[in-house]
Amino acid sequence: MQDKITDGRSIRRWRRRLADEREEARVYRSLAARRSGEEREILLGLAEAEERHARYWEDLLGEDVGPHRRGQFHMRILVALARRFGSVFVLALAQRAESHSPYRYDQDVPASMAADERIHEEVVRALAARGRARVSGSFRAAVFGANDGLVSNLALVLGVIGGSLPTEAVLLTGLAGLLAGALSMGAGEYISVRSQRELLAAAAPDPRARAVVPDLDVDANELALVYRARGMEEDEAQRRADALLRKFQLNLSHPREDPASEPAQPSGGEAAPEVPDDHEVVGTGAKAAVSSFVFFASGALVPVLPFAVGLSGGLAVLVAIVLVGLALMLTGATVGVLSGAAPLPRALRQLAIGLGAAGVTYLLGLLFGATVG
Structure with a gap:
């Protein structure tokens, strides 16, 4: 722990930080209770991170931790909303709360913990984006x-x-x-x-296109043009088309790559970020x-x-x-x-x-x- 004399003002601030971290953990656990699968795991991970931050303030306070206290009023409201609704509206409020974290200006906060809060904001933003896409x-x-x-x-x-x-x-x-x-x-x-929706359906790849891939002439075909038409660089498109044809030549099972439906990826080979379905x-x-x-x-x-x-x-x-x-x-x-x-x-x-x-x-x-x- 820090070897410095702490005044009453610092102790009050640390207690407030501790209470807010506990409230944030409650928000994420309440939201997780109303979800399942991957979203539930993500929210529980955020709750565990907030509890880790709470332990930092407990250790910093030591014997001055004092009685258990509630967080700020807006955090308590957020907890109540999360318990009853768990909707995208609550996630949006949580995102806004994370974006206004005071840790970036607090000298008593380690850089790693301030960085955690910025990452939490991005995680909640991504979760809220899923909900926004659905509604x-x-x-x-x-x-x-x-x-x-x-x-x-x-x-x-x-x-x-x-x-x-x-x-x-x-x-x-x-x-x-x-x-x-x-x-x-x-x-x-x-x-x-x-x-x-009809315009989107007209622009969607035809799933029947995969059926003709085995019949293509290996030496002369337009398979690479499919990838290029969907935004891939020429060299990468040719490499992807050649790889797909080689798989069929080797009598492999149906490949995961589908020239009619796979979205284009950046030329560096990194997977493009997941985006909501246009129809959704x-x-x-x-x-x-x-x-x-x-x-x-x-x-x-x-x-x-x-x-x-x-x-x-x-x-x-x-x-x-x-x-x-x-x-x-x-x-x-x-x-x-x-x-x-x-x-x-x-x-x-x-x-x-x-x-x-x-x-x-x-x-x-x-x-x-x-x-x-």
Whole structure:
């Protein structure tokens, strides 16, 4: 242990570090309990690493370790979320917590432990990326649908108010906009995703191509062009094609290498990093359509609510703007958290864009209302 006199401030800081490490270990163990296979093993490995860090602080504190204490409030919240949900949302929060580790600035932390924390961030980032890939299709439709419903229906409501229509007409217009927009968004999202999946399917390798490989002329064939067309360097493509043909000549079993389906690798021979399946990232048409319909309708209902409960005039407009503003900020903050970024800037950006679009529509309503009048 270090031969230096420690003051009360250092002891308090070390105790706080110890408590936070224990909380982080709980987060990863709670997440591991809700998973299986490789992801579970990875999360348990992270938990063991955090417990190793906790032992460092215990040794450093020695007799001053004190009673068991809880970590910071945001870490305790993360533990509670991990125990109940274990979703990509929790992984994104854990990634953000790892990215804000104070160890890089703490002189009492060994360089190896600070490096550990940076590696932990990358591990959690990779795990979160898997989860994001699984939900990205439906999540994109949900976020787009909710945002579009909030903004478009608020703009529609403000536009007709600017045209001096009565409250009943505003309410009817808002409900009509909700239904029409939700149906349009759902149908459009279904067509969009189905079309994208069909394009991906058209670009995918044909598995029947492997069946003709044994029949190729060894001295004259275009097998290397398959690899080159998929991004491999010329020399590497020729080497890979020759090796594949030699395997068939030697009457080996079906080779692992498949010219029709194997992705190109860097010319240095290193395996390319694993990427999510394109179809998985896009999602399914039905899920995207349902997400878009439901979230558009939910968002479009918000600016109509004040008029539906009997409010009218300026008060109804004010309440509608406040509700929509809060919903826009919530949507933006959620996107920020899931992307591993700071939620507040994303929330404010969403608010500014949404209310800006609605404000322009309101001004156009005033203009055309005054013109008609």
